[in-house]
Amino acid sequence: MQRQHDHTTDTAYKTRRDEIATLSADLTPDDPIPVVEYTEREHELWRMVCAELATRHRTAAAAEYLESAEQLAIPLDHVPQLRDVSERMKSISGFRFQAAPALVPLKEFCGGLASSRFHSTQYLRHPGTPFYTEDPDMLHDLVGHGNILASDRFARLYRLAGEAASRVRSTEALQFVGKVFWFTLECGVVRERGERKAYGATLLSSCGELDHFRDTEIRPLNVASLVDVEYVISTYQSILFEADSMDQVEDTVSAFWSSCDDDSISALHHA
Template sequence: MATTALKPPPGAAADWTIPQDWRSYTAQEHATWDKLFARQAEMLKGRVTPAFLEGLDVLRLSKPGIPDFEELSEVLMARTGWRVVAVPGLVPDEDFFRHLANRTFVAGRFIRRPDQLDYLEEPDVFHDVFGHVPLLANPVFADYMQAYGAGGLRSMSFDALHWLARLYWYTVEFGLVREGGDLKLYGAGIVSSFGESVFALDDPSPNRIGFDLKRVMRTRYRIDDYQQTYFVIDSFDDLLRQTLETDFGPLYAALGKEADLEPQDVIAGDKVFTRGTQAYALQHKKAS
């Protein structure tokens, strides 16, 4: 959730946070949340990592509809020490990383309109809270998110934000995990999307490739449609281990000497679970 703006907008604190103002939500906005929650929770059964479904309990609070961030933070703090705060939209990279490093997750407070249930370009409270918060209740993934934030702060002096953004994109937002021989969803961008929850696992179009840190950070991504490649981690423990054990300084130096890879590329050395047809991307390219 990054922006290049230098100063917080009016009404925001120096760290870009704003009051959620839970009481200002309308009945229709709460109903939109409830509809999205029920539909997506049902869709994800058998498709998402069990850790996500277990974490959904933190969103079932005393008040109906959109979660009150104060109550949500109390529940989450008791589990993993994280809290959720509202922001007016995208925040600067350094502030975003600092929040994560301090176990604070920033979330938009607005919710999409009823005619936007299936797609919204800018992250709303459903994407941010339904998509991200359940795994922040998982101790290992919660530690990964904090480690990512700390690593992001260190990356500021390496001109490496584009590489680190790819790691976030292909893990936190659009990651798959292999569990019990099956591929499962865990990325927030997938689990909060009705269509991509099906596409990411079932469609023959995208590549599904084993996670490799350097490989992921070389790979461009799609911001305007379903992904052309999904990367598959072995476990949250392994993802955290690789993040903590890697010296990112030399990795950034090595990345600077290699060409970027396109979203659809499959290269020698890839562990390929599925070599996609790319039919979906090709069709939509022609249509545009």
């Protein structure tokens, strides 16, 4: 299993990452997305990872993801400017990107989703571990989330997740809303024509996860059953939840996110 490179020991990488992150520090949602002048090494990393992912997506990605990605048409031969992808995505589904210096707190992240904004980084993963990263990076945010956010169906689901997280008050409820997001929009799988396909952003932006996900323990998608399941983001997933169709994904999570509150989530935990 490929583990995360400790980028804090790589001074050059840390300096470059901090340099890019600083561009988006203290921005408001209405501020323009900064332009980043990417290096040839960064363009090379982007090309390599995108080429490997594209090969796997042809057999492992859900049809709706592939159709949505074709609509968004993210460049595969160079690192695009986040503002350019954001403008195109907004014209398709109404969602747009907001530049973020790093992973943002769950409440803030979900608040953005409720307003059709997705917080995205602008730096790339460490070149020493190109095919798996536990940190969000621009490849994860664009290839994983951006591509599916060009789908009207998934844009609605992301908004519903954000509205649910903004509505609940307790830490327990917020964490459970986030857990449902994790096992669906981040790590969701679906059955298509008898085959297991990935639609979650974490799976679809990681060659390592795509090589691994069909060998994990697979359980039927059921929100109540998530109560007793723990997860870690620093390794490949050991348990995944599969829907019978994209319609089931939509029906299951939209029913939960559109109606959940602190009391209903507390009742799930104490059932």
